[in-house]
Amino acid sequence: MRKHIVAGNWKMNNGLIQTETLIAELKKQEKTSDAEVMIAPTFTNLWHAFQSTKQSSIEVVAQNMHFAKNGAYTGEISAGMLKSIGIQTVILGHSERRAYFNETDESLAQKVDTAIENDMRVIFCFGEELSDRKAGNEEAVVENQIKNALFHLGADAFKNIVLAYEPVWAIGTGETATPEQAQDMHAFIRKTLAGKYGNDVGDSVSILYGGSVKPNNAKEIFSKPDVDGGLIGGASLKAEDFFAIVNAF
Numbered sequence: 002m003r004k005h006i007v008a009g010n011w012k013m014n015n016g017l018i019q020t021e022t023l024i025a026e027l028k029k030q031e032k033t034s035d036a037e038v039m040i041a042p043t044f045t046n047l048w049h050a051f052q053s054t055k056q057s058s059i060e061v062v063a064q065n066m067h068f069a070k071n072g073a074y075t076g077e078i079s080a081g082m083l084k085s086i087g088i089q090t091v092i093l094g095h096s097e098r099r100a101y102f103n104e105t106d107e108s109l110a111q112k113v114d115t116a117i118e119n120d121m122r123v124i125f126c127f128g129e130e131l132s133d134r135k136a137g138n139e140e141a142v143v144e145n146q147i148k149n150a151l152f153h154l155g156a157d158a159f160k161n162i163v164l165a166y167e168p169v170w171a172i173g174t175g176e177t178a179t180p181e182q183a184q185d186m187h188a189f190i191r192k193t194l195a196g197k198y199g200n201d202v203g204d205s206v207s208i209l210y211g212g213s214v215k216p217n218n219a220k221e222i223f224s225k226p227d228v229d230g231g232l233i234g235g236a237s238l239k240a241e242d243f244f245a246i247v248n249a250f
């Protein structure tokens with residue numbers, strides 16, 4: 002069976018005190034679902050968050066990393082640095098990284114390689130813009146994003162890859178994809194994976210949906226057969242809301 006995963010992407014929110022407070026509140030929540038729970042605080046709080054969640058079932062993950070091992074890349078963070086503080090999972094390819102920091106399919110392919118070489122798990126994000134959907138191009142766009150960044154990998158690498166479909170028009174807008182739109186795209190993604198790597202890979206990779214997932218719509222979205230969880234932005238900043246989503250499975 003595929004893993005259910007609910008990951009909170011905190012983005013550029015929460016200083017140290019707020020991180021401590023939110024983690025304390027998260028640890029008080031009761032988990033009634035089988036979903037794996039992850040949170041992605043900002044870099045400066047990863048070590049502290051990792052230490053504070055050690056005795057819990059919450060995994061702390063990074064929001065990004067560089068592809069190089071080390072060197073003259075001012076302001077960047079390497080896979081080795083993340084691993085040195087216990088971080089095993091990294092989000093790559095978020096649309097905000099693509100839009101504001103010029104991340105491309107090519108640079109993302111390099112980052113994915115680095116993560117896999119370092120035996121890290123990747124939550125790989127992609128998704129179409131509103132204009133793509135209006136033009137009926139959403140499947141072609143998503144297929145290209147996946148092919149360009151991932152299809153050089155061997156089948157084995159997919160043991161360490163989680164996909165996150167995040168339509169850009171649904172991120173932070175309050176406008177979520179309908180459960181049917183999410184299901185249709187997730188089924189298409191699975192078919193695309195199976196076409197390249199066979200049904201074993203297609204059927205085993207968890208595909209998360211992200212974009213305005215809230216306590217009041219999570220259950221319906223997660224009820225779809227090809228939706229294996231969610232990547233949650235705004236609603237992950239409130240412990241009760243986040244756990245209402247975790248427990249929507």
Ligand code: 13P
Nearest residue numbers: 010172173212213234235
């Ligand atoms: P929202 O849940 O705020 O729409 O953000 C989704 C997202 O970008 C998660 O990575």
